[in-house]
Amino acid sequence: MSWHTTHAWLAVLALVAVTVLTRSFFLLSNSEPRLPAWLLQGLRHAPVAALLAMVVPEVFLSNGHLLADWRDARLFAVAAALLYWLARRNDVTGTILVGTATLMLLRLGLGWL
Amino acid sequence: MNLPSVAAWRTARADPAWRAAFAAGRRDIAGAALGTVAMGLVAGVAMAKSGLGLGLVLGVSLLVFASASQLACLPLIAAGAPLWVIAATACVLNLRFVVFSMHWRRYFGGHSRLHRVLFSYLAGDPVYAQFVQRYPVPAPGGRTTRAQQGYFLGLALTNWAAWHVASLAGIFLADAIPAAWGLRFIGVLALLALALPMLTDRAVRCSALAAGAVALATASLPMGLNVVAAIGTAFVAGLWADKRWSVR
Numbered sequence: 001m002s003w004h005t006t007h008a009w010l011a012v013l014a015l016v017a018v019t020v021l022t023r024s025f026f027l028l029s030n031s032e033p034r035l036p037a038w039l040l041q042g043l044r045h046a047p048v049a050a051l052l053a054m055v056v057p058e059v060f061l062s063n064g065h066l067l068a069d070w071r072d073a074r075l076f077a078v079a080a081a082l083l084y085w086l087a088r089r090n091d092v093t094g095t096i097l098v099g100t101a102t103l104m105l106l107r108l109g110l111g112w113l
Numbered sequence: 114m115n116l117p118s119v120a121a122w123r124t125a126r127a128d129p130a131w132r133a134a135f136a137a138g139r140r141d142i143a144g145a146a147l148g149t150v151a152m153g154l155v156a157g158v159a160m161a162k163s164g165l166g167l168g169l170v171l172g173v174s175l176l177v178f179a180s181a182s183q184l185a186c187l188p189l190i191a192a193g194a195p196l197w198v199i200a201a202t203a204c205v206l207n208l209r210f211v212v213f214s215m216h217w218r219r220y221f222g223g224h225s226r227l228h229r230v231l232f233s234y235l236a237g238d239p240v241y242a243q244f245v246q247r248y249p250v251p252a253p254g255g256r257t258t259r260a261q262q263g264y265f266l267g268l269a270l271t272n273w274a275a276w277h278v279a280s281l282a283g284i285f286l287a288d289a290i291p292a293a294w295g296l297r298f299i300g301v302l303a304l305l306a307l308a309l310p311m312l313t314d315r316a317v318r319c320s321a322l323a324a325g326a327v328a329l330a331t332a333s334l335p336m337g338l339n340v341v342a343a344i345g346t347a348f349v350a351g352l353w354a355d356k357r358w359s360v361r
Contacts, residue, residue: 008191011199022207022211023213024229027232043215045317045320045354047209047245049343049346052324053343054181057329059301061332064332078302092242092307092310095306095309100147
């Protein structure tokens with residue numbers, strides 16, 4: 001095996017280890033981790049923040065710059081998904097389908113970016 | 114897997130409540146699985162075109178099971194970056210799962226360590242979001258009820274299968290999938306739809322808004338550190354907002 005291949009496999013093993021260890025971080029110990037109340041209170045806000053932090057830049061940036069043109073399929077897909085969500089609460093599947101349909105229609109139908 | 118868990122699996126599958134919950138989980142993840150399929154295809158195509166050998170690419174695809182860190186770390190691996198840089202990047206991108214793991218502890222902290230690790234490994238973003246929406250309150254003692262267990266596995270195994278089928282398809286059909294489809298954004302739409310039910314009260318909406326703004330403003334940071342900045346912001350803004358609207 002060449003050095004590069006060995007290095008790459010070691011990197012894959014490291015990625016597996018990081019994935020398993022981060023996902024099971026607070027589950028590894030058999031005893032309940034004792035965390036202060038303020039930490040638990042603050043962490044209540046973390047999961048949804050993490051998800052939206054991955055979403056927002058993907059919607060408003062292209063190649064690291066704010067969108068210059070409002071005719072962007074992504075904006076309309078997000079708007080359609082949000083409107084559907086407000087109209088039919090708690091329908092996650094429908095929201096994704098409406099957003100995806102809008103995206104595909106504008107991109108493949110009208111040739112938008 | 115040891116024998117007791119195989120026996121437990123058989124008993125669970127014989128229970129109609131477990132089977133109904135499993136079917137419900139499979140059904141509820143369907144929309145989000147569309148996002149998982151899209152992201153899996155994107156990751157597969159990226160891996161096929163990364164210049165790494167097929168054996169390695171299959172190794173990453175089948176073992177790592179983490180879309181964001183796979184996409185971010187492949188170029189680093191291909192470029193022969195130092196191992197610690199690759200591991201640190203993956204740690205930052207997986208930070209949200211550390212937070213999720215604390216919430217999961219309330220649901221299945223009472224199970225054996227093997228089960229806890231296995232469950233958390235399967236629990237990607239859509240599984241977490243869908244599960245806590247269906248079961249906002251954990252069962253006492255950190256032991257999942259039969260129905261919760263069936264629902265969790267219905268969600269998690271469907272999501273797992275969707276990811277792997279799509280990722281393998283992406284690797285082998287890389288040249289047949291046009292970039293114009295913009296598949297990646299379907300994954301983004303799925304994450305958005307999964308986040309919406311979590312915006313349950315005014316304080317969380319406030320901290321989420323702050324987090325989104327910070328993630329956008331710090332988007333140029335390397336290694337996905339903008340997500341870390343956003344989580345930190347939500348933490349501080351959340352503590353303030355909870356006090357302001359006196360939650361708990």
